[in-house]
Amino acid sequence: MAQNILIIGGVALGPKAACRCKRLLPDANVVLVDENTYISYGGCGIPYYVSGEIARLDDLRSTPYNTVRDPDFFRTMKGVAVRTGTRAIAVHRAERTVTVRDLATGREEDLPYDRLVLATGARPRVPDIQGLPMGNVLTLTNLEHADEVRRLCEAGNIANAVVIGGGFIGLEAAVALTDLWGVKTTVLEMMDQVLPGALSPTMARMALEDMRRHGVDVFTGERVVRFEGEGNVRGVVTDARRIDADLVILSAGFIPNSELAKAAGLEVAPFGGVIVDDHMRTSDPNIYAGGDCAAVTSIITGKPGYLPLGSMANRQGRVIGTNIAGGDATFPGFVGSWAVKLFDLSFCGAGLTADRARKEGFDAMGVGVEQLDRAHFYPEKHMLGLELVVDRKTGRVLGIQGASPVPDAIKARVDAVAAVLQHARPTVGDISNLEVCYAPPFASAMDVVNVVGNVAENCLAGRMHPVTAEEFANLWEKRAENGVFFIDTRPAVAGRQIESRHPEWHAIPLEEIEAHVGDIPKDRPVALVCNTGLRAYDSGLILARHGIGGVTNVMGGMQALGKIGFEP
Amino acid sequence: MAQNILIIGGVALGPKAACRCKRLLPDANVVLVDENTYISYGGCGIPYYVSGEIARLDDLRSTPYNTVRDPDFFRTMKGVAVRTGTRAIAVHRAERTVTVRDLATGREEDLPYDRLVLATGARPRVPDIQGLPMGNVLTLTNLEHADEVRRLCEAGNIANAVVIGGGFIGLEAAVALTDLWGVKTTVLEMMDQVLPGALSPTMARMALEDMRRHGVDVFTGERVVRFEGEGNVRGVVTDARRIDADLVILSAGFIPNSELAKAAGLEVAPFGGVIVDDHMRTSDPNIYAGGDCAAVTSIITGKPGYLPLGSMANRQGRVIGTNIAGGDATFPGFVGSWAVKLFDLSFCGAGLTADRARKEGFDAMGVGVEQLDRAHFYPEKHMLGLELVVDRKTGRVLGIQGASPVPDAIKARVDAVAAVLQHARPTVGDISNLEVCYAPPFASAMDVVNVVGNVAENCLAGRMHPVTAEEFANLWEKRAENGVFFIDTRPAVAGRQIESRHPEWHAIPLEEIEAHVGDIPKDRPVALVCNTGLRAYDSGLILARHGIGGVTNVMGGMQALGKIGFEP
Numbered sequence A, B: 001m002a003q004n005i006l007i008i009g010g011v012a013l014g015p016k017a018a019c020r021c022k023r024l025l026p027d028a029n030v031v032l033v034d035e036n037t038y039i040s041y042g043g044c045g046i047p048y049y050v051s052g053e054i055a056r057l058d059d060l061r062s063t064p065y066n067t068v069r070d071p072d073f074f075r076t077m078k079g080v081a082v083r084t085g086t087r088a089i090a091v092h093r094a095e096r097t098v099t100v101r102d103l104a105t106g107r108e109e110d111l112p113y114d115r116l117v118l119a120t121g122a123r124p125r126v127p128d129i130q131g132l133p134m135g136n137v138l139t140l141t142n143l144e145h146a147d148e149v150r151r152l153c154e155a156g157n158i159a160n161a162v163v164i165g166g167g168f169i170g171l172e173a174a175v176a177l178t179d180l181w182g183v184k185t186t187v188l189e190m191m192d193q194v195l196p197g198a199l200s201p202t203m204a205r206m207a208l209e210d211m212r213r214h215g216v217d218v219f220t221g222e223r224v225v226r227f228e229g230e231g232n233v234r235g236v237v238t239d240a241r242r243i244d245a246d247l248v249i250l251s252a253g254f255i256p257n258s259e260l261a262k263a264a265g266l267e268v269a270p271f272g273g274v275i276v277d278d279h280m281r282t283s284d285p286n287i288y289a290g291g292d293c294a295a296v297t298s299i300i301t302g303k304p305g306y307l308p309l310g311s312m313a314n315r316q317g318r319v320i321g322t323n324i325a326g327g328d329a330t331f332p333g334f335v336g337s338w339a340v341k342l343f344d345l346s347f348c349g350a351g352l353t354a355d356r357a358r359k360e361g362f363d364a365m366g367v368g369v370e371q372l373d374r375a376h377f378y379p380e381k382h383m384l385g386l387e388l389v390v391d392r393k394t395g396r397v398l399g400i401q402g403a404s405p406v407p408d409a410i411k412a413r414v415d416a417v418a419a420v421l422q423h424a425r426p427t428v429g430d431i432s433n434l435e436v437c438y439a440p441p442f443a444s445a446m447d448v449v450n451v452v453g454n455v456a457e458n459c460l461a462g463r464m465h466p467v468t469a470e471e472f473a474n475l476w477e478k479r480a481e482n483g484v485f486f487i488d489t490r491p492a493v494a495g496r497q498i499e500s501r502h503p504e505w506h507a508i509p510l511e512e513i514e515a516h517v518g519d520i521p522k523d524r525p526v527a528l529v530c531n532t533g534l535r536a537y538d539s540g541l542i543l544a545r546h547g548i549g550g551v552t553n554v555m556g557g558m559q560a561l562g563k564i565g566f567e568p
Helices: A013-024 A043-050 A057-061 A071-078 A143-154 A168-179 A201-213 A259-263 A310-324 A354-359 A407-423 A428-432 A448-460 A469-477 A492-501 A534-545 A557-563 B013-024 B043-050 B057-061 B071-078 B143-154 B168-179 B201-213 B259-263 B310-324 B354-359 B407-423 B428-432 B448-460 B469-477 B492-501 B534-545 B557-563
Strands: A004-008 A029-033 A081-083 A086-092 A097-102 A108-112 A115-118 A122-124 A137-139 A160-164 A184-189 A217-220 A224-230 A232-238 A242-244 A247-250 A254-256 A287-289 A338-341 A346-351 A364-372 A383-391 A397-404 A465-467 A485-488 A505-507 A526-529 A552-554 B004-008 B029-033 B081-083 B086-092 B097-102 B108-112 B115-118 B122-124 B137-139 B160-164 B184-189 B217-220 B224-228 B235-238 B242-244 B247-250 B254-256 B287-289 B338-341 B346-351 B364-372 B383-391 B397-404 B465-467 B485-488 B505-507 B526-529 B552-554
Touching (some): A004 A108, A013 A029, A013 A071, A013 A310, A043 A143, A043 A168, A057 A143, A086 A259, A115 A310, A143 A247, A160 A168, A168 A184, A168 A338, A201 A217, A201 A383, A201 A397, A201 A469, A201 A557, A287 A310, A310 B448, A346 A407, A354 A364, A383 A407, A383 A448, A397 A407, A397 A448, A407 A428, A407 A448, A448 A465, A469 A526, A469 A557, A492 A505, A526 A534, A534 A552, B004 B013, B013 B029, B013 B071, B013 B310, B071 B081, B086 B259, B143 B247, B160 B168, B168 B201, B168 B338, B201 B397, B201 B557, B287 B310, B338 B407, B346 B407, B354 B364, B354 B383, B397 B448, B469 B552, B485 B492, B492 B505
Parallel strands (some): A004 A029, A004 A115, A160 A184, A160 A247, A526 A552, B004 B029, B004 B115, B115 B287, B137 B247, B160 B184, B160 B247
Antiparallel strands (some): A086 A097, A122 A254, A224 A232, A232 A242, A338 A346, A364 A383, A383 A397, B122 B254, B224 B235, B338 B346, B383 B397
16 A cells, blocks of 8 residues: 655755655655645845845745746646645654645644655744734744845835844845945844854964944944834844834744654754654654654764754655665764855854864864965965864864855865864864865865864864964954064064054064064063964964964954954 | 984875874974975875965975975974985895995995885886876876976966876866866776776766866766877877877876885785784884885775875874884774866775775775755755665665765765774664764754765665666666656656656656556566656665566765766
């Protein structure tokens, strides 16, 4: 008899699992229910629809051949029966049925299953703020809201927008509103940095500066107290200020939709994600779960984690589809790879941040470098920044983050390290030796990804005493108190420009440092800076040979300092 | 007493090892000898100097700060004594000395060493061709020749050039001569494809078409018989034709300069590379070797291999520098990652080709796909082709190659797989599940690198019967004899254009294939094609359900066919 495969949820994982299963098991009776109207859409594309880069809303739910993926498409092309406007009410595990309700008629019925897939996704976390719900306070997680935001912008009704939450979607939304529509946009983030959990404080500062340089106000460490307005929102009040707002985008994170699973007695993580094994099976072997409603095991920590991304959902959906069709596919867990494009800079990362790693018990440090992404003699090239997260005790590499004006260039470096993190417990030596494709139009002979491994190794060996760009900026700001002696080791012309304004900034090029060793006080802390860090490193070694040790070197040099907005 | 570190060879590995060692061991007496005038240059940049993309020859031997890396630079800035014009004649291992000869004065002397580094590089293989040596027959492996080629081009003296050898440097040279100087260039390759050993026949055909579309003649499977001319070359005669030539570039591979090592009794591989262990030590523990003169162990086959690349030399140089300074660094071997930029397409690869893998005893197949490099709804995107090399018996992944108009985009995919190959023995499932950074401006939710894993898995499971674009083109050409029934499953408008010219090309879109199953003969072989392969795959599954099995699907569809120049 034909198997009954029932799938609850139709955005990313659900359709993928349904189609994969039906391909492998053509006789199966595959039914997908979803409470909404739209299914199978690229939710991650919503910010680009809002920005106008994607012309039509239907583009987000079309195949590459411009066929709209509606229930009819799934029935005729994929052999999958889709019932939209149909909410799953309860899972009866003993009977292997799910009670569903037709939202239009209110009619309820029980659908049978041999295998059930929970693809219920996640909902935006709506902060507990006075005044909600209110007009023009929207999320960017479904097509209906996306359409409303775009129509408001197109109609010219929005002069000021406030984005609540400085995570991926929040920043993408701010870029979208600013770039095409010229809306004055403010991002509010409760934590003390943007992209918390994804970027180090220094890299987050670079992201923040990129936003600010393009007219976006970003306030971190601020909490929204209430919304003002009658009918539609007119303003947002935080614990520090009041901001005009004709539009508010809520992007304060996600809550997994796991109530159905929990009510059915399935195992659910404390944060709400449905627990699954490496076959994406829940604690009931007839029920699978994946995508935004599920927890995933971190390959690095071994603990359940959460990364609601369309790419995860697609890969997991295929694994589930294979398994419910009788196959034996596994999902190995995740290392947490992500990407976000802002204005001038794109950011990628994988694994743990240093902050997160410390919370996991590692003695973690972040090691940053800036280097050109291609051979320095090749004409087209860009500065690329990387930060490697390493455990001081073992030299183990725990994560990487980076920034570049070229999305593909930063993706290449982070993906290579992410791939190693998935299959090994790499040490800094493995990153030094990572063999990446090389020719001058692609990379440096000693590529920036190898260099960050080299620098990390030098730091662990105590050959270098790094500070972050933020720490250096702080040292400079408080130079009257801390007595730090600052040396700019770049070619003289660069350093002297600053020295002429600030005599405390000493321009001593690497070439001259040995000759000027006598001019450097031995009783004061010394901080070195150059363009990217290399000349400062060499200068530090020369000073060490002359008995001036423990000298501070700013990681990424003036390049990193420039990106955080430092101007001496 | 200060250690004597002697380094023979000053292009890439030598200076790197010297500087690293001196940094770690400031008291060491580090001496580097090289028989040439120029040292420490980016040899891989030579084609870009010839093309004019790099303005000055000195750019190739300058630091990112425009300091020329000459002996004076190494002495003052790095504490390394460099003697150019000094040839190493013999290594006396018992005495730990090297006899060197000053090429200007002829004077010989013995230099002592505690640790010796052989960084003698490689020389271009000069084919045994009648008429050599001859004027304007040059290589592109040293700065002197590079300068001569560029001066000849700048002077307008070159109308026709012939490049002997269709490897990386040969193709880069042909691009350089054509792009800026408009020289009519012909590439001659003895093997029956360009980039032999690096690309599959199908991908090599894509590279060849890219060259031909830009006016470069490429003849494969042709052997040069003699050069014509008196003084300067005037023509090249092959076993098939005669070609006018005012300039010939020899790029027929490299021979490791290992004579010194061999004469000293060190272990040398049959092909000439000096054998080293994982610390880059030769069979004499006081002597290290690396870079273009050394053999490297393949991580995939476990056998000694050879990959003369500046990036390998740099990484190995650092390992050697660390070890001669008393450290304990290892070099894990290589998987063979490479990159080359042609005209409209860039190619990258890692690991084994299917041909090479078969020679190594694997039951290897290449699985190709074409897909957009970013979300299909994102406005800026390009078609990216990948070919995964897998062992049919075990599903083990042995290599990957790919092509894209965007160098960074293809590098990202190949580097990620290369990283896995370095640290695991991946199967196709590992590539299906490879977690790469995702957001619409960076990748597809199911990225092309995952898709090639998925397709490989479907092929191994017998769900798909792929042919390469070349094989499909061949089937089409011989359709009168083989009786293949061709079905174009793209949206009707695309297929009907061809059908109107060729009634044997049947336009049956995926949407209509079920309805037209009766029109498809069951007694003839069937071949399916679509834009990239996906609709053809779905069509094949529908046909299989109706008893039409074993249907052929062309990998990469019309996209791949277009790249090899197929026009039905």
